[in-house]
Amino acid sequence: MDNMIEQLSIGSVSLVTLATAALLLIVLVFVTYGIYFERKVIGWIQLRQGPNRTGPFGLLQTVADVFKLLIKEDTIPNNADKTVFKLGPIISFIPAFVVLAVIPYTENLYFANLNVGLLYYVALSGISTIGILMGGWASNNKYALLGGMRSVAQMISYEIPLVISMVGVILMTGSLNMIQIVEGQAGGFWSWNIFPQIVAFGIFIIAAVAELNRTPFDLPEAESELIAGYHVEYSGFRFAFYMLSEYVYIYAIAGLTTVLFLGGWHAPFAFLSFIPGLIWFIIKFCSIVFFLFWIRATMPRLRVDHLMGLGWKVLLPLSLVNIFVTAIVLELLK
Amino acid sequence: MSGQFIFFMLFSVTAIGGAIMMLNMERIMYMIASAAVTFLSLAGIYVLLHAEFLAFVQILIYAGAITILMIFGIVLTKHEEKREEPKRRFYHISLFAGVVGLFAVFYYVINQSAFPAVTREIAQDQTKEIGLLIYSQYVIPFELVSILLTIALIGAIIIAKREGK
Numbered sequence: 001m002d003n004m005i006e007q008l009s010i011g012s013v014s015l016v017t018l019a020t021a022a023l024l025l026i027v028l029v030f031v032t033y034g035i036y037f038e039r040k041v042i043g044w045i046q047l048r049q050g051p052n053r054t055g056p057f058g059l060l061q062t063v064a065d066v067f068k069l070l071i072k073e074d075t076i077p078n079n080a081d082k083t084v085f086k087l088g089p090i091i092s093f094i095p096a097f098v099v100l101a102v103i104p105y106t107e108n109l110y111f112a113n114l115n116v117g118l119l120y121y122v123a124l125s126g127i128s129t130i131g132i133l134m135g136g137w138a139s140n141n142k143y144a145l146l147g148g149m150r151s152v153a154q155m156i157s158y159e160i161p162l163v164i165s166m167v168g169v170i171l172m173t174g175s176l177n178m179i180q181i182v183e184g185q186a187g188g189f190w191s192w193n194i195f196p197q198i199v200a201f202g203i204f205i206i207a208a209v210a211e212l213n214r215t216p217f218d219l220p221e222a223e224s225e226l227i228a229g230y231h232v233e234y235s236g237f238r239f240a241f242y243m244l245s246e247y248v249y250i251y252a253i254a255g256l257t258t259v260l261f262l263g264g265w266h267a268p269f270a271f272l273s274f275i276p277g278l279i280w281f282i283i284k285f286c287s288i289v290f291f292l293f294w295i296r297a298t299m300p301r302l303r304v305d306h307l308m309g310l311g312w313k314v315l316l317p318l319s320l321v322n323i324f325v326t327a328i329v330l331e332l333l334k
Numbered sequence: 335m336s337g338q339f340i341f342f343m344l345f346s347v348t349a350i351g352g353a354i355m356m357l358n359m360e361r362i363m364y365m366i367a368s369a370a371v372t373f374l375s376l377a378g379i380y381v382l383l384h385a386e387f388l389a390f391v392q393i394l395i396y397a398g399a400i401t402i403l404m405i406f407g408i409v410l411t412k413h414e415e416k417r418e419e420p421k422r423r424f425y426h427i428s429l430f431a432g433v434v435g436l437f438a439v440f441y442y443v444i445n446q447s448a449f450p451a452v453t454r455e456i457a458q459d460q461t462k463e464i465g466l467l468i469y470s471q472y473v474i475p476f477e478l479v480s481i482l483l484t485i486a487l488i489g490a491i492i493i494a495k496r497e498g499k
Contacts, residue, residue, distance in 0.1 A: 084363060116386045116461060123390040126397035130370060133404050137363060145408070152401050159398070176461055 147229025
């Protein structure tokens with residue numbers, strides 16, 4: 001980071017811009033085919049075909065959907081607060097994209113090697129909530145406001161167990177640096193953090209799904225009660241931005257889970273390490289993404305009062321106990 | 335002109351601008367959003383000072399605080415309330431005089447005091463250094479603050495429980 005600030009020459013700025021554009025392209029491709037994959041998987045789980053009309057195997061379905069969204073009329077309600085209404089999607093999207101900078105893909109392929117990488121991720125992802133609340137409030141619509149409120153309540157209460165469950169991993173590694181966290185898990189799948197930190201992993205996954213606002217925690221946009229929640233008044237590309245930031249967070253959470261618990265780019269067995277680390281990362285990453293889709297297709301939605309109870313009365317104490325147990329065990333083993 | 339200077343200018347302008355906007359805005363949502371701009375710009379200045387840990391903790395704490403503040407702003411205030419400021423001429427004149435006086439005092443003090451240039455190594459692993467200092471040299475203030483915060487937390491729960499009955 002020191003070097004980054006001090007060498008802000010034209011060359012380094014354009015290099016950073018190029019790398020960012022490349023990452024944006026990768027993320028957009030991921031989102032396009034993530035949505036396609038999600039609809040297919042949910043279709044198969046529910047004994048349907050899923051999209052299969054547009055293009056071969058329906059591969060162009062999302063492309064067509066996005067195109068439709070982009071050429072739609074951009075509607076802003078008359079009584080909406082226009083500035084805040086326009087700011088909402090932007091504030092919600094920028095942190096979603098910015099947090100991707102600290103995720104290391106292999107030991108050489110990463111964007112930023114921050115000493116406080118994990119803290120950076122956690123801190124910036126919290127800003128998105130402001131965007132959602134701004135959008136919900138500015139729409140001047142009861143359902144949108146309720147959706148925004150629910151979203152804030154949910155994200156604030158689940159952020160705490162999410163962060164505290166990561167502390168166990170940080171204790172095991174002794175660093176907030178994502179690359180060092182992965183390096184601490186080298187040597188076979190038994191040294192991945194998922195096994196010593198299985199409780200933390202469970203809490204992390206539950207809290208992550210809640211942070212993503214996905215089923216079974218999709219109360220902020222519960223169609224049957226709130227129409228669509230905070231983005232009910234949005235259409236066209238502003239709606240697309242809200243959707244995009246949700247899917248970019250799926251990318252980020254899948255990457256983060258891989259880094260924190262599944263050993264990042266390390267192979268599960270030593271004799272399999274001839275396969276490059278990037279491939280391992282992608283395999284683990286895709287299984288997390290599949291897992292998220294699988295949960296969505298399987299679980300019913302939680303009731304709103306149960307949601308808060310689960311977050312504060314179950315996950316939070318459990319994650320605190322996990323920290324104590326981890327600290328004690330680490331001290332005894334030392 | 336270094337990149338550091340450009341970013342310092344940018345962050346200080348947005349920090350002060352956010353604070354001024356917060357005081358001048360009429361609607362509570364705008365005020366809170368301007369406060370958020372100030373807090374985030376301060377985090378940017380911390381990054382420039384190589385205090386990354388502090389910077390991201392600042393964002394972590396204030397992003398949550400801002401959203402909670404927005405909720406309270408929505409729930410506890412009237413949505414369409416318009417408020418006419420009474421015209422108070424004397425008040426404004428004295429306010430202006432006070433601001434000028436304060437600026438003069440600050441300017442004088444800053445000009446008078448010497449800032450010895452201390453060069454220190456920037457710690458490589460700041461988080462670790464902070465942790466070591468908190469748990470060795472500053473352990474008593476740290477524990478006192480944590481007791482105070484725990485008491486506040488328990489107090490909030492007790493008050494909420496009493497009202498629930």
